[in-house]
Amino acid sequence: MQVTINGIDTRYVLSNEGGGPWLTFIHQLAGDLSVWDQQAGYFRDKYTVLRYDLRGHGETALSPEAFSIEQLSDDLAELLHKLGAPSTHVVGLSIGGMVAQQFAADHAALVDTLTVVGAPAFTPEEARPTFAQRAASVRENGTASIVEGTLERWLTADFRRRHPEVVEPVSETIMRTPSEGFARAAEAVCNFDVRNKLALVAKPTLVVAGKHDTGTPYAASKLIADAVPGARFETLDAAHLSPIESSTQFTALLETFLRSSV
Structure with a gap:
């Protein structure tokens, strides 16, 4: 479905x-809503599950x-308004986790719970020059140039070796991401930076870190859990995309958190 936001x-x-x-x-950055396929299939029998593509990503x-x-946080608020959602549990991965934190801070009345995965x-x-360099590189060479890295x-290398059938669609999604969409994101x-807002988050919060995540190290995720009052912190045996690499464990963790937060 399409809607103007x-x-x-x-x-x-x-x-x-x-x-x-x-x-x-x-x-996540250079992803689309398909990263949540397994979780959407699992939770749709008990929840009204919403997935969408960020600006310049997917469709x-x-x-x-x-x-x-x-602005990405405001996009979500407007999307929920247009769809008639009174409030929502929010789960964000990577840049999605940044948007989720910003959303919980700026649109608290719309948030039931907050789950942040692999995000600082x-x-x-x-670290800012790294993202600026990636943006410049993708503008010049396209998103196909960043797939391998x-x-x-x-x-993790072990997961990539054992599950090429999972890696291939993830790779294709990166390559399909418009260069300018990636660069601007x-x-x-x-x-x-939402450090000064986290102490004001008053909704149940779950923070998930991948033990092998080099992009968002353990300490960066732990900072969120330490700042949000009463937040729960968990680690999974995965790299950055723990909802894919540790799908069963992540889904069970999220289900338990949501059930206990009702």
Whole structure:
């Protein structure tokens, strides 16, 4: 389905067989809503599951100007409004985890629970040039040029070797991501910082870190859990894409958290 959100033609998928509480999943940089296929299939019998593509990703159009994580958060608020959602459980991965934190801070009344996966509370100054360089490189060479390096960060070598059938669609999604969509999102990541807002998050919060995640190290995720009052912190035997690499464990962890937060 498509809907115009803040002037952007946005793709979303709504699965509400269960007609239960809303549960929204937000994908990673150079990803799309398909990263949540397994979780959507599992939770749709008990929840109204919403997935969507961020600006410039998947089948969502690219805005004509640069954008921020705050604007991506506002996009979600407008999407929920147009779909008639009173509130939602929010689950975000990577840049999606940044959007989820920003959303919990800026649109608290719309949040039932917050789950942050493989995302920091801010982008350190020393890491900003890396994202800026990736943006410049992709503008010049396309997203196909970053596939190999991205997969090495996202999934452990053992998982990539044993599950080529999983790696292939992830690789294809990276390559399909529009270069400018990736570049502008990477630049938005450079300026992300919600450290001064986390103590105000008053909703049940789960923070998940991959033990082998080099992009978002353990300490960066732990900072969120330490800052949000009463937050729960868990680690999984995975790299950056723990909902894929440790799908069964992640889904069980999320189900337990959601059930205990009702």
